[in-house]
Amino acid sequence: MNDRPRIKDIARRLGVSPATVSRALSDSGLVAEPTSRRIREMAQQLNYRPNVSARNLRTQRSMTVLLVVRDVGNPFYLEILKGVEQSARAAGYSVLMGNTESDPARESEYFGMLSDGHADGMILMTGKLPEASPEARQGWPDLPVVVALEIIEGSGYPHVQIDNVGAARGAVEHLIGLGHRRIAHITGPVPEIMSVRRLQGYREAMVNANLDIPDGYEQPGDFVLKSGREACRRLFELPEPPTAIFIANDEMAFGAINEMRQIGLDVPGDVSVIGFDDLFLGEAFYPPLTTVSQPRLDIGRRAMTLLLGMLAGRDAPPEPITMPTELLVRGTTARFQS
Amino acid sequence: MNDRPRIKDIARRLGVSPATVSRALSDSGLVAEPTSRRIREMAQQLNYRPNVSARNLRTQRSMTVLLVVRDVGNPFYLEILKGVEQSARAAGYSVLMGNTESDPARESEYFGMLSDGHADGMILMTGKLPEASPEARQGWPDLPVVVALEIIEGSGYPHVQIDNVGAARGAVEHLIGLGHRRIAHITGPVPEIMSVRRLQGYREAMVNANLDIPDGYEQPGDFVLKSGREACRRLFELPEPPTAIFIANDEMAFGAINEMRQIGLDVPGDVSVIGFDDLFLGEAFYPPLTTVSQPRLDIGRRAMTLLLGMLAGRDAPPEPITMPTELLVRGTTARFQS
DNA sequence: CTGAAAGCGCTAACAG
DNA sequence: CTGTTAGCGCTTTCAG
Numbered sequence: 001m002n003d004r005p006r007i008k009d010i011a012r013r014l015g016v017s018p019a020t021v022s023r024a025l026s027d028s029g030l031v032a033e034p035t036s037r038r039i040r041e042m043a044q045q046l047n048y049r050p051n052v053s054a055r056n057l058r059t060q061r062s063m064t065v066l067l068v069v070r071d072v073g074n075p076f077y078l079e080i081l082k083g084v085e086q087s088a089r090a091a092g093y094s095v096l097m098g099n100t101e102s103d104p105a106r107e108s109e110y111f112g113m114l115s116d117g118h119a120d121g122m123i124l125m126t127g128k129l130p131e132a133s134p135e136a137r138q139g140w141p142d143l144p145v146v147v148a149l150e151i152i153e154g155s156g157y158p159h160v161q162i163d164n165v166g167a168a169r170g171a172v173e174h175l176i177g178l179g180h181r182r183i184a185h186i187t188g189p190v191p192e193i194m195s196v197r198r199l200q201g202y203r204e205a206m207v208n209a210n211l212d213i214p215d216g217y218e219q220p221g222d223f224v225l226k227s228g229r230e231a232c233r234r235l236f237e238l239p240e241p242p243t244a245i246f247i248a249n250d251e252m253a254f255g256a257i258n259e260m261r262q263i264g265l266d267v268p269g270d271v272s273v274i275g276f277d278d279l280f281l282g283e284a285f286y287p288p289l290t291t292v293s294q295p296r297l298d299i300g301r302r303a304m305t306l307l308l309g310m311l312a313g314r315d316a317p318p319e320p321i322t323m324p325t326e327l328l329v330r331g332t333t334a335r336f337q338s
Numbered sequence: 339m340n341d342r343p344r345i346k347d348i349a350r351r352l353g354v355s356p357a358t359v360s361r362a363l364s365d366s367g368l369v370a371e372p373t374s375r376r377i378r379e380m381a382q383q384l385n386y387r388p389n390v391s392a393r394n395l396r397t398q399r400s401m402t403v404l405l406v407v408r409d410v411g412n413p414f415y416l417e418i419l420k421g422v423e424q425s426a427r428a429a430g431y432s433v434l435m436g437n438t439e440s441d442p443a444r445e446s447e448y449f450g451m452l453s454d455g456h457a458d459g460m461i462l463m464t465g466k467l468p469e470a471s472p473e474a475r476q477g478w479p480d481l482p483v484v485v486a487l488e489i490i491e492g493s494g495y496p497h498v499q500i501d502n503v504g505a506a507r508g509a510v511e512h513l514i515g516l517g518h519r520r521i522a523h524i525t526g527p528v529p530e531i532m533s534v535r536r537l538q539g540y541r542e543a544m545v546n547a548n549l550d551i552p553d554g555y556e557q558p559g560d561f562v563l564k565s566g567r568e569a570c571r572r573l574f575e576l577p578e579p580p581t582a583i584f585i586a587n588d589e590m591a592f593g594a595i596n597e598m599r600q601i602g603l604d605v606p607g608d609v610s611v612i613g614f615d616d617l618f619l620g621e622a623f624y625p626p627l628t629t630v631s632q633p634r635l636d637i638g639r640r641a642m643t644l645l646l647g648m649l650a651g652r653d654a655p656p657e658p659i660t661m662p663t664e665l666l667v668r669g670t671t672a673r674f675q676s
Numbered sequence: 677c678t679g680a681a682a683g684c685g686c687t688a689a690c691a692g
Numbered sequence: 693c694t695g696t697t698a699g700c701g702c703t704t705t706c707a708g
Contacts, residue, residue, distance in 0.1 A: 008685085056700095097434075
């Protein structure tokens with residue numbers, strides 16, 4: 001099974017020491033060019049690859065980072081994963097996938113994997129620190145961890161995030177600018193911080209414009225399609241239903257739009273809708289969804305770059321890094337007509 | 339930085355040998371219960387975690403598998419990734435992400451990562467074996483590799499796949515059953531095998547029903563939205579445009595439907611459409627897309643189970659494992675009316 | 677049931 | 693520039 005060449009095989013054949021081979025192969029510049037060339041040729045010929053476990057044990061690093069999300073199945077993470085993978089690979093790192101399904105045990109398990117050498121650093125996209133025994137928690141604060149997308153308050157970890165409040169406010173202001181007055185909001189799973197902030201942005205915009213938020217205009221959702229549908233139904237059972245809805249994510253927005261179609265309401269003719277996230281294929285929907293887009297690829301890249309910096313000994317920015325968002329005005333918003 | 343407890347720290351404190359600690363912690367059943375308990379308690383208290391590099395080096399395995407896809411950013415892989423992750427984690431394995439972007443160098447790099455100890459096995463979702471030097475290729479045939487979704491002919495690796503020909507044929511037969519006669523096909527990137535097979539299924543169904551395939555009814559696409567749009571446009575510039583289209587994947591189908599909307603054609607009123615893949619949110623589109631669904635979660639699980647079996651020394655099934663597909667009839671297909 | 681000892685394959689002092 | 697030596701932390705013979 002395992003008769004792959006070892007460093008000493010190369011050394012023996014060439015009559016040099018293993019150390020020299022190691023040095024030649026790592027471009028340390030400490031080996032005479034002719035020797036070095038012979039070594040590299042022989043390595044190539046034998047198809048030699050240094051054993052990573054041995055190297056990792058010796059160097060005390062794994063050249064691997066852990067990317068931990070709530071749900072690997074969520075398409076939202078795709079572009080981020082892509083960005084992380086790009087930056088990681090460019091720096092010679094591999095990416096290990098972590099999936100918590102919001103299970104605290106699994107969440108803290110990934111912290112363990114940082115200590116046991118599975119990975120050198122971690123990008124966390126879960127909303128809070130897991131529960132764990134005090135012993136386990138002990139070393140956490142010093143681990144090379146970057147929080148992306150989400151916000152873990154008081155964690156002390158560097159963050160790469162967006163301005164959820166501002167982006168939400170901007171979306172609602174756009175609706176107001178179109179002449180809408182009765183504007184509702186379908187929230188994410190409060191009290192998760194992301195949902196809270198988007199809700200806050202909605203409220204700020206409404207207050208700033210001196211607009212009322214009638215009872216029932218803030219409908220709870222949980223980021224999945226069905227909840228958008230249901231929240232929407234409740235909205236149109238109100239005595240005075242809204243003429244525009246700002247919805248905390250695209251997936252719920254699609255559910256809501258479907259529901260309105262069933263009720264017989266036209267989007268954007270009767271009701272304007274703005275979502276959040278700019279999901280893949282959102283543009284291909286009918287009508288194409290007006291939404292707030294986040295630079296997910298860049299968020300992934302940035303988080304990884306930050307992590308790489310920390311791994312290289314640089315210290316992380318004390319302030320969160322905030323990436324710009326953009327309101328993409330497409331086909332689900334229209335000027336209000338009475 | 340690295341003052342984590344080692345096995346010998348536990349041993350020293352308890353006055354036992356490192357070997358005993360190792361045995362106790364691995365549940366070998368060779369340690370007296372009281373000793374074993376004391377050891378486990380101490381390990382817990384010190385928050386001990388065995389160093390994986392050392393263990394991997396010693397045991398010659400990494401308890402990691404490599405999942406290699408063409409494009410991490412493609413939502414199509416999500417459910418598969420999820421299935422793989424579930425099975426892997428249940429067996430104590432971690433999943434390392436590989437992304438080739440169809441770059442041959444990167445493709446063969448992942449084979450290298452199998453030999454150098456990065457991973458014990460690999461699930462490959464790329465359509466062919468990469469080019470590589472003969473030396474590199476040397477050991478490939480014996481590696482624990484499972485091909486999922488795609489087909490790599492002559493590779494000798496076990497496959498987990500679907501019956502693309504049959505599924506495509508079934509889709510087209512459904513259109514025929516609805517009374518359509520002028521049925522076109524938008525292909526994937528021929529000559530990739532998956533595209534070829536779906537095309538073949540289309541042709542079989544047409545031939546079986548004695549239907550003509552006029553010039554221009556087989557439009558080339560490449561699985562991305564834009565190509566679906568363009569292929570669709572070409573289709574409706576034909577002297578006798580189709581009344582139904584079978585499209586090799588959902589993404590192109592969305593593009594095509596958009597295009598038809600622009601041309602002023604109603605789906606399914608004027609033209610029926612069937613896609614392939616059952617993409618996330620396909621049901622939320624308007625009209626909801628009729629499509630062929632594959633059990634992606636199960637494909638992922640199955641591929642991983644197979645791989646785990648091989649890693650455990652069982653030999654792989656010589657025949658490809660074929661997972662069932664299902665035609666999901668939703669809103670983009672209707673009976674033909676002249 | 678437990679301990680002593682060896683060694684997985686590599687890199688990094690240290691000495692020349 | 694190169695070789696010798698030691699050791700990363702663990703598991704697994706081999707003895708007892």
